[in-house]
Amino acid sequence: xxxxxxxxxxxxxxxxxxxxxxxxxxxxxxxxxxxxxxxxxxxxxxxxxxxxxxxxxxxxxxxxxxxxxxxxxxxxxxxxxxxxxxxxxxxxxxxxxxxxxxxxxxxxxxxxxxxxxxxxxxxxxxxxxxxxxxxxxxxxxxxxxxxxxxxxxxxxxxxxxxxxxxxxxxxxxxxxxxxxxxxxxxxxxxxxxxxxxxxxxxxxxxxxxxxxxxxxxxxxxxxxxxxxxxxxxxxxxxxxxxxxxxxxxxxxxxxxxxxxxxxxxxxxxxxxxxxxxxxxxxxxxxxxxxxxxxxxxxxxxxxxxxxxxxxxxxxxxxxxxxxxxxxxxxxxxxx
Amino acid sequence: xxxxxxxxxxxxxxxxxxxxxxxxxxxxxxxxxxxxxxxxxxxxxxxxxxxxxxxxxxxxxxxxxxxxxxxxxxxxxxxxxxxxxxxxxxxxxxxxxxxxxxxxxxxxxxxxxxxxxxxxxxxxxxxxxxxxxxxxxxxxxxxxxxxxxxxxxxxxxxxxxxxxxxxxxxxxxxxxxxxxxxxxxxxxxxxxxxxxxxxxxxxxxxxxxxxxxxxxxxxxxxxxxxxxxxxxxxxxxxxxxxxxxxxxxxxxxxxxxxxxxxxxxxxxxxxxxxxxxxxxxxxxxxxxxxxxxxxxxxxxxxxxxxxxxxxxxxxxxxxxxxxxxxxxxxxxxxxxx
Numbered sequence: 178x179x180x181x182x183x184x185x186x187x188x189x190x191x192x193x194x195x196x197x198x199x200x201x202x203x204x205x206x207x208x209x210x211x212x213x214x215x216x217x218x219x220x221x222x223x224x225x226x227x228x229x230x231x232x233x234x235x236x237x238x239x240x241x242x243x244x245x246x247x248x249x250x251x252x253x254x255x256x257x258x259x260x261x262x263x264x265x266x267x268x269x270x271x272x273x274x275x276x277x278x279x280x281x282x283x284x285x286x287x288x289x290x291x292x293x294x295x296x297x298x299x300x301x302x303x304x305x306x307x308x309x310x311x312x313x314x315x316x317x318x319x320x321x322x323x324x325x326x327x328x329x330x331x332x333x334x335x336x337x338x339x340x341x342x343x344x345x346x347x348x349x350x351x352x353x354x355x356x357x358x359x360x361x362x363x364x365x366x367x368x369x370x371x372x373x374x375x376x377x378x379x380x381x382x383x384x385x386x387x388x389x390x391x392x393x394x395x396x397x398x399x400x401x402x403x404x405x406x407x408x409x410x411x412x413x414x415x416x417x418x419x420x421x422x423x424x425x426x427x428x429x430x431x432x433x434x435x436x437x438x439x440x441x442x443x444x445x446x447x448x449x450x451x452x453x454x455x456x457x458x459x460x461x462x463x464x465x466x467x468x469x470x471x472x473x474x475x476x477x478x479x480x481x482x483x484x485x486x487x488x489x490x491x492x493x494x495x496x497x498x499x500x501x502x503x504x505x506x507x508x509x510x511x512x
Numbered sequence: 513x514x515x516x517x518x519x520x521x522x523x524x525x526x527x528x529x530x531x532x533x534x535x536x537x538x539x540x541x542x543x544x545x546x547x548x549x550x551x552x553x554x555x556x557x558x559x560x561x562x563x564x565x566x567x568x569x570x571x572x573x574x575x576x577x578x579x580x581x582x583x584x585x586x587x588x589x590x591x592x593x594x595x596x597x598x599x600x601x602x603x604x605x606x607x608x609x610x611x612x613x614x615x616x617x618x619x620x621x622x623x624x625x626x627x628x629x630x631x632x633x634x635x636x637x638x639x640x641x642x643x644x645x646x647x648x649x650x651x652x653x654x655x656x657x658x659x660x661x662x663x664x665x666x667x668x669x670x671x672x673x674x675x676x677x678x679x680x681x682x683x684x685x686x687x688x689x690x691x692x693x694x695x696x697x698x699x700x701x702x703x704x705x706x707x708x709x710x711x712x713x714x715x716x717x718x719x720x721x722x723x724x725x726x727x728x729x730x731x732x733x734x735x736x737x738x739x740x741x742x743x744x745x746x747x748x749x750x751x752x753x754x755x756x757x758x759x760x761x762x763x764x765x766x767x768x769x770x771x772x773x774x775x776x777x778x779x780x781x782x783x784x785x786x787x788x789x790x791x792x793x794x795x796x797x798x799x800x801x802x803x804x805x806x807x808x809x810x811x812x813x814x815x816x817x818x819x820x821x822x823x824x825x826x827x828x829x830x831x832x833x834x835x836x837x838x839x840x841x842x843x844x845x846x847x848x849x
Contacts, residue, residue, distance in 0.1 A: 283620075283621070283623075284620050284623070287619055288619040292620065294623065295623070296587075296620070296624055301624075302623060302624060304612065306607055306611050306612070309580070309607055309608065309611065309612060311580070312576060312584070312608070313580045313583050313584035313608075313612065315580065315581050315584060316580055316583055316585040316592075317584040317588045318584070319585045320584065320589050321588065323537070324589055330584075343576045343577075343580060346574040346577035347580060347581075349572060349574065349577070350577045353572070507617055507618045507620075507621060508618055508655050508656055509656065509658070509680045510622075510625040510679035511679075
């Protein structure tokens with residue numbers, strides 16, 4: 178009975194994307210993983226001034242969803258935005274420089290980790306108030322609909338956001354007006370330290386979709402191919418003018434909530450079990466088993482990503498600090 | 513030149529802006545429903561007939577969504593005119609206004625702009641504590657938001673049009689007792705500041721105050737309903753030989769500091785009148801400004817006339833004691849001499 182409230186998406190193994198796309202999905206995930214591992218090391222060394230919310234373990238969601246988007250489509254993100262930004266095509270140099278609080282960062286050093294974004298590639302400045310991006314994504318979708326420019330908006334959020342009022346108001350109005358938006362819930366089982374079961378009477382977030390009259394879909398968020406296929410349907414549905422979808426990706430945050438989190442609220446066994454389902458390892462093993470000829474290409478990708486990350490760090494370190502005059506600019510737009 | 517109420521002038525401003533620019537649209541509760549109210553105070557009455565429900569968007573009772581949708585649409589190329597039925601409901605959307613609309617531009621390093629207009633009726637009108645507050649100071653405190661408060665029909669049209677064309681979020685505070693004393697939703701005790709409103713396109717620049725009554729003995733700064741009480745007080749004071757200069761800032765952010773300072777340097781005395789609670793109101797900021805920059809010209813302490821630090825009461829007798837009136841303004845002025 179409950180199953181009827183939402184759909185569980187199953188991978189269509191006979192409908193996998195072409196090899197170019199498969200390698201691209203792998204590349205995006207590795208880029209995110211290595212970016213996050215690197216900034217974590219830099220943080221530990223005291224070279225990055227702010228806290229960080231790392232995306233390690235959730236890469237399949239950003240990679241799978243964003244692969245279905247055009248550059249002009251909108252992505253709205255959260256306090257954990259590095260993965261979404263990289264997947265949407267924001268320059269790793271500019272994100273790294275922002276983390277280093279440099280003038281060359283995406284936000285000129287005025288946003289920081291929690292607000293990275295680049296509107297030139299459709300990446301909104303990330304919104305770090307939980308749930309707040311949901312109605313804003315609906316507004317971006319309303320603009321696309323009224324301007325008839327064919328764009329789609331994607332709102333990423335965690336399971337915690339689904340208990341915010343803004344989330345409910347945003348989903349309702351988006352469904353009511355058939356707005357071209359996809360709501361992607363990254364259910365990583367914990368809202369900071371609070372387990373899902375302490376915050377929800379129900380089994381999954383997607384169950385709530387029917388209350389607002391939009392489809393709810395649950396997908397294995399650690400299987401990038403399943404996320405890719407499920408989000409493709411949601412994005413195409415939105416682009417056809419048929420309205421929003423709530424896509425819940427079941428995943429796991431392998432690191433703590435932020436850099437100060439000792440993860441004492443969950444067991445090492447649980448973490449290990451999820452590491453066994455690591456999204457990058459899964460895709461890599463699948464590709465090597467089914468398409469061994471890709472081995473060399475994947476190795477090239479790994480090497481290319483290392484170069485990109487090192488280049489981003491070098492660029493960020495060499496970049497200047499913001500001019501003190503910047504303190505006073507960008508409050509208002511003149512003219 | 514046509515005579516209009518403020519409600520009519522606001523409606524004409526919206527109509528002209530929507531005809532001028534197809535990116536402009538209205539969003540809010542009960543604003544375009546057939547047979548409905550045309551907004552809580554009739555400002556959007558009839559607009560859905562001309563522009564259709566695709567541009568006059570009736571929402572569920574979802575203030576957070578109204579603000580969030582307006583913000584997202586504004587960032588992505590539209591020019592929303594949003595409204596809340598009562599200013600008090602702005603608190604329901606506070607995150608969207610204070611954390612999102614006000615900060616997206618700054619925290620993105622200037623990548624985005626949020627050209628949205630949020631219209632909000634303020635003022636105590638026998639509705640009790642949750643449909644009565646004057647909230648201008650809350651928003652004047654947040655960098656990134658502009659705050660205007662038109663008190664005449666001419667300014668209502670001109671400032672609203674300026675707000676629509678501004679690249680930044682602008683809160684337009686309108687007073688419930690100034691919309692006009694006629695029509696289906698007229699307020700008991702309302703003034704009817706009918707005024708001349710040109711048919712043609714014009715704007716009142718945001719950030720420019722105006723001298724409503726020249727005088728040499730004392731400066732009174734007041735907005736919205738308080739402006740009319742200050743003007744009435746000034747008439748009475750004139751009969752007693754005191755010439756008050758009454759200044760209507762019209763915009764609280766950015767404030768026309770030069771106009772206020774110039775006046776105080778002439779009169780040497782300052783009384784600020786606001787309908788908001790006394791403590792930490794915008795009047796305190798004006799007082800601090802003058803103390804900072806015109807101290808040497810002051811011949812007397814700066815006085816504020818404001819509501820006491822209590823919630824707005826319901827009983828009309830209490831409400832009359834709560835909202836500053838002509839007598840309180842006169843007493844404050846006389847205490848300076």
